[in-house]
Each structure stands twice: as C-alpha cells, then as structure tokens.
Amino acid sequence: MGQFDYTVLKPSLPFIWTGLKFSVTLTLIAMSGGIVIGTLLALARLSSLKPLYTGAMLYVDLMRSIPLVMVILWFFLVIPLIIGKPVGAEYSAIITFTAFEAAYYSEIMRAGIQSVSKGQAMAGYALGMTYGQTMRLVVLPQAFRNMIPVLLTQTIILFQDTSLVYAIGAKDLLKAADIAGKNYNRPVEMYLFSAVIYFAICFTLSTFVKRLHKRIAVLR
Amino acid sequence: MAMIEIRGVCKWYGATQVLVDCSSSVDKGEVVVVCGPSGSGKSTLIKCVNGLELFEKGEIFVDGVSVGTAGTNLPKLRSHVGMVFQHFELFPHMTVVENLTIAQEKVLGRSRDAARDKGFSLLDRVGLKDFADKFPGQLSGGQQQRVAIARALAMDPICMLFDEPTSALDPEMIGEVLAVMQDLARDGMTMMVVTHEMGFAKNVAHRVIFMDEGRIVEDATKKDFFGTPRSERAQTFLSKILSH
Numbered sequence: 001m002g003q004f005d006y007t008v009l010k011p012s013l014p015f016i017w018t019g020l021k022f023s024v025t026l027t028l029i030a031m032s033g034g035i036v037i038g039t040l041l042a043l044a045r046l047s048s049l050k051p052l053y054t055g056a057m058l059y060v061d062l063m064r065s066i067p068l069v070m071v072i073l074w075f076f077l078v079i080p081l082i083i084g085k086p087v088g089a090e091y092s093a094i095i096t097f098t099a100f101e102a103a104y105y106s107e108i109m110r111a112g113i114q115s116v117s118k119g120q121a122m123a124g125y126a127l128g129m130t131y132g133q134t135m136r137l138v139v140l141p142q143a144f145r146n147m148i149p150v151l152l153t154q155t156i157i158l159f160q161d162t163s164l165v166y167a168i169g170a171k172d173l174l175k176a177a178d179i180a181g182k183n184y185n186r187p188v189e190m191y192l193f194s195a196v197i198y199f200a201i202c203f204t205l206s207t208f209v210k211r212l213h214k215r216i217a218v219l220r
Numbered sequence: 221m222a223m224i225e226i227r228g229v230c231k232w233y234g235a236t237q238v239l240v241d242c243s244s245s246v247d248k249g250e251v252v253v254v255c256g257p258s259g260s261g262k263s264t265l266i267k268c269v270n271g272l273e274l275f276e277k278g279e280i281f282v283d284g285v286s287v288g289t290a291g292t293n294l295p296k297l298r299s300h301v302g303m304v305f306q307h308f309e310l311f312p313h314m315t316v317v318e319n320l321t322i323a324q325e326k327v328l329g330r331s332r333d334a335a336r337d338k339g340f341s342l343l344d345r346v347g348l349k350d351f352a353d354k355f356p357g358q359l360s361g362g363q364q365q366r367v368a369i370a371r372a373l374a375m376d377p378i379c380m381l382f383d384e385p386t387s388a389l390d391p392e393m394i395g396e397v398l399a400v401m402q403d404l405a406r407d408g409m410t411m412m413v414v415t416h417e418m419g420f421a422k423n424v425a426h427r428v429i430f431m432d433e434g435r436i437v438e439d440a441t442k443k444d445f446f447g448t449p450r451s452e453r454a455q456t457f458l459s460k461i462l463s464h
Binding site for chain 1: 298299301305313322375
C-alpha cells in the first residue's frame with residue numbers, strides 16, 4: 001500500500017460538506033414524511049375496512065420485499081414518466097426514500113398502536129371523541145412515545161441507506177467523496193474519510209438511542 | 221320514558237351467544253346494580269348501552285335515542301353518558317387536570333378556562349385538588365379511579381355507567397371510590413353499576429339485576445333481591461358472595 005496523503009482532505013472539505021448536507025436533508029425529510037405516511041398506513045392496516053386494509057398491506061409488503069437500490073432506480077425512471085418531465089436525482093431520491101421508508105415506519109407505528117391498550121381507545125370513545133380525535137389525542141401520542149427508540153434506530157439505518165443514491169448520481173456524502181477522490185486522485189483517503197463521518201454520526205446517535213431506551217423503560 | 225331502556229338485546233361473538241334476550245330499564249335518578257358471576261355478560265351489556273359494544277338484535281334507548289340504529293350520532297350520545305372502567309383508563313400522557321379538560325374542550329367545545337374551572341371543582345369534589353398537575357402514574361389506584369369518575373362528570377352526564385369500578389383496586393382503596401359513588405347516588409345521578417360490592421348494592425341501589433350465562437335471570441327491587449331471590453342461581457351466588 002502506498003502512502004496515505006491527507007493533505008487532500010482540507011481542500012475537499014467544502015465539497016464533502018455539501019454532500020453531507022444533502023445526506024442529512026434527505027434523511028430528515030424521508031424520516032418526517034415516512035413517519036407521517038407510515039402512521040396513516042398503520043392506521044389503514046389496523047382498520048376494519050377491507051380495501052384500506054388490503055391496500056396498505058400490499059404496499060407495505062411490496063416495498064419491504066424489494067431491494068432499496070432497485071426501488072431507487074425504478075422511481076428515477078418512472079417518476080418522469082408519471083409527471084411528464086425529468087426531475088433531478090436529488091428530488092427523485094427524496095420522493096423514493098419517503099415512499100420506501102414509510103413502509104418500514106408503518107410497521108413500527110403499527111406495533112406502537114398495538115402497544116396501547118384497547119381500553120385507552122374505549123375511554124376516548126366513551127368521552128364522546130370521534131375516531132380521529134381518539135387516535136390523534138389518545139392513542140398515537142402514546143404509540144409514538146413508546147416507539148421513539150425504535151423510530152430513531154430506523155432513522156440511523158435510513159441515514160446509512162441514503163448512500164445508495166449513488167446509483168442515480170445524486171450528490172450525497174458518498175458521491176461527494178467519490179468525486180473528490182477522483183479529482184485529487186486519492187480515492188482511498190476520500191472513501192475512508194466519508195466512512196469516518198458516517199461512523200461518527202451513526203455511533204453517536206445509536207449511543208443516544210441506547211440511553212433513551214433505558215430512560216423510557218424506567219418511565220414505564 | 222326511562223333514561224335507559226333495554227329491549228330484547230342479543231349479542232354473539234362468532235357462534236357463542238353472550239347476551240340472550242336482555243330487557244330492563246333504568247329510570248331517571250335510579251341506581252341499578254348489575255351483578256352475577258364472571259362471564260355472565262354484565263360488562264358486555266353495560267358497554268352496549270353507550271355503543272362501545274355492538275349488538276345484533278334488540279334495541280337500547282338512552283334518553284330516547286336509539287343506540288343500535290345506523291344513523292345515530294354515537295360520539296354525541298356518549299359525550300353525555302359517563303363511563304367508568306375497571307382499569308381506570310386515565311390518559312397516562314396527560315396530567316390529571318388535562319385528563320379532565322381534554323374532552324370538555326375537544327368534544328363539548330368549552331373554553332380552556334371554563335374547562336379548567338370545571339375540572340378543578342370536580343377534583344375538589346373527589347378530594348384530589350392537590351393532584352391536578354400530577355400524572356396518573358403517580359397516583360394510587362383508588363385516586364386514579366376517583367379522577368376517572370371526575371373526568372366522566374366533567375362532561376355533565378345525564379347518566380353514569382360503572383363497569384366493575386372497584387375490581388382492580390386493593391381492598392383498602394375500595395372504600396374511597398364507593399364513597400364518591402354513594403355521594404353521586406345521593407345527588408340523584410342515574411347510575412348503572414356492574415359490581416360485586418353487595419354492600420354498595422344494599423346501601424345505595426334501588427334495584428338489582430342478576431345475570432347468568434348472558435341472561436337477566438333476576439330483575440328485582442333491592443328488598444326483594446336480598447330478601448327472597450326467586451332464582452336458585454341468584455341464591456347460590458348471594459350465599460357465596462355474602463359469606464365473605
């Protein structure tokens with residue numbers, strides 16, 4: 001192995017920073033959108049209305065059965081056909097991740113909703129609340145609270161998975177490192193550098209989740 | 221017309237019939253105790269009254285409104301039928317006073333201030349004013365059940381349903397909950413109470429309904445029920461429960 005040359009890191013920093021910002025933005029948008037859509041999917045799956053139930057189930061099972069990288073490629077090809085004009089790789093990535101992660105978040109929220117006792121919903125109804133009010137005010141806040149550690153763990157996985165957008169050329173952290181590596185002809189250093197950044201962020205977050213888990217377990 | 225009118229109600233869980241042709245009524249200001257062995261359908265029956273359980277046959281009217289009919293606005297009906305559960309079912313993510321105000325604000329549309337005033341005066345009534353800002357998890361079972369009663373009362377109910385309100389409580393906490401219920405009865409609240417507390421029935425009830433295997437086998441005034449229950453089943457039940 002040749003000598004590592006770390007002098008290339010400094011000039012590439014602004015470039016890496018832009019990539020990192022996109023990775024984080026993508027993670028945050030896919031997380032928020034995924035949790036909102038996932039919660040709706042979970043409610044549909046727990047509903048007694050057959051079409052809602054079946055539709056949600058098919059969607060979730062489909063997304064969970066296909067490798068993410070294929071979904072990314074397919075959306076990149078299909079979305080322009082649907083809306084009639086090309087979208088950038090970045091927008092395509094945001095839509096894909098939100099739609100894909102919704103399936104995973106929905107399974108978490110479903111478990112969360114089921115972790116709240118039936119009596120809680122009954123108490124809401126008995127006070128005259130509608131289905132929507134009972135869910136919004138009584139069941140979902142508790143489901144969400146019970147599932148925060150699991151939702152965060154899924155978000156860490158999501159952050160790592162965002163590196164797959166290299167497949168469509170969106171400029172995330174990995175892609176930035178890739179380009180910088182080629183620019184300075186120092187690919188090993190740049191890949192290593194990006195791996196360190198991924199590790200630092202994910203390790204910090206998962207340590208935080210572990211602590212949170214203990215605290216929530218104590219609260220309950 | 222009676223406040224609660226139950227006519228020929230039948231209910232099935234799959235092939236099992238859990239309510240068989242149940243008929244009874246509760247007049248305004250009347251306290252009716254529903255008792256019977258576990259699995260006799262008494263909790264199911266009381267949950268049918270505010271539509272928390274559906275029934276396949278028969279009719280139930282609450283204040284003249286038919287519960288089982290398709291077009292009935294159940295949320296509206298329930299908003300003025302108070303219900304108290306065996307396991308309290310306070311909302312654990314809200315403080316005690318929030319438990320009392322949430323439905324007043326979101327269902328009845330009361331202002332925050334009006335709801336809080338009402339909440340505090342009811343907490344005072346059940347002796348828990350100092351606990352307003354605590355969370356349910358910080359209260360004892362008896363205290364939680366008193367809060368649950370106050371929560372139901374905050375909606376200004378026209379009648380109250382109690383589903384085994386003391387069954388999940390430690391013996392030393394039963395008294396404080398029964399005292400609140402006795403108070404309510406004395407104030408003329410219409411009450412339907414599923415309970416094993418025969419002392420409460422003797423002191424407070426006007427009538428006693430005895431259920432067994434989904435049927436109402438005895439529906440008598442308190443005096444008749446404790447004096448000379450007609451059915452053999454009720455006699456055995458009473459002799460078992462009163463010997464404790």
